[in-house]
Amino acid sequence: MNAPSDALVRVHTDNGIATVTLNHPERRNSLSMAMLEALSEALSGVAGDHQARVVVLASAGHIFCAGHDLREMREQFDSQDYQLRLFQQCSKVMQQIVNLPKPVIARVAGVATAAGCQLVASCDLAVAAQGTRFATPGVNIGLFCSTPMVALSRNVSRKHAMEMLLTGEMIDAEHAVNIGLINRVVAPETLDETVYALANTIAGKSAHTLKIGKEAFYRQLEMPLADAYDYTAQVMAENMKANDAREGISAFLDKREPSWKHR
Structure with missing residues (x-):
């Protein structure tokens, strides 16, 4: 299965590996309602694709994912129903990743913040390029990263998770490896080689x-x-x-x- 090149989420399957790409770099690949719905649909399609044995979650542009679309959220300040539906849709997508019957590897470059960091934490494995940064900065804008906390606290120790959540500060990829948020950090020029070598190794299993x-x-x-x-x-x-x-x-x-x- 392959999605159009201008779709919010692109899917390309080759040699047993389905690459699912967030494709809205102009908005920092933020998780708008439309992006979440497109990602959910893509994951459902990959789950049923017998040709795909491993999934790589990637992004177009220089930012992996900047979290929710704050402009869209501001437009809906007075709609609690919309806000709830947004966070529920996001939670659905994160659970789809965990429940997907195939391993999911995050290919991370640039920045992964808030729900973008949640996306990385929800994947089974994650490889990041040197220079990549991670944060759960909701506390800085008065909106605690409560749903990202679920994935984060299930992947790193409590004190490391709480430090990220309470300070909102960026951490680098090397620190992200040390606390268990990602598996490996590699030179940017070897990111694809490393990710797809790992994916091919796994795709060779039953x-x-x-x-x-x-x-x-x-x-x-x-x-x-x-x-x-x-x-x-x-x-x-x-x-x-x-x-x-x-x-x-x-x-x-x-x-x-x-x-x-x-x-």
Whole structure:
């Protein structure tokens, strides 16, 4: 599936990798209602695309995502219904990323602030170029980053999350790696090479196995320890029934490359 080049969100699938690109650089790829709806539609399409085994979330221009569109929000100051619908739509998109049955890698360059930082934190993996900066600066404009806090606090330690939320200050990519917000920081000229090498590595695995593992990862996180072990034991026992598990184990023992059927 491929979206038009002038769409708010472009989608291009090649070699098992779907690149979903925020495509409104004139507005800093801000998450307006229209952008959120377009992103939601793109994610739904990718979820059902059997050719796509890994998703790269990227952006056009020099800013990854500056968060919500404040001009649009100001125009709707008196509509609490609109404000609620906006934040609910944003929350829906973040949950779509987490619930997508395929790994999602954020390709980050420039700036990712507020809901843009939330977008990065919601992805399964994230690679950023040197010079990229992150922040949850809502506190600076009287609007605490409460929904970005959900994704942020589930990816970095409480004290690091609170420092970002309470100060609103920018952090650089190197610090973002240290606190667990992103996986890697690389030179800008090697960003694409690194992201797509990582995506290709993952795309070479069984799509069925990746789906099982991603779902189990997020479900067990919220469970008490004993419940998590009970749940994941059941997941592994069920996983063993899959064609790809049997093929993978046999290939390993026979010292050959597996031939995945993705089931």
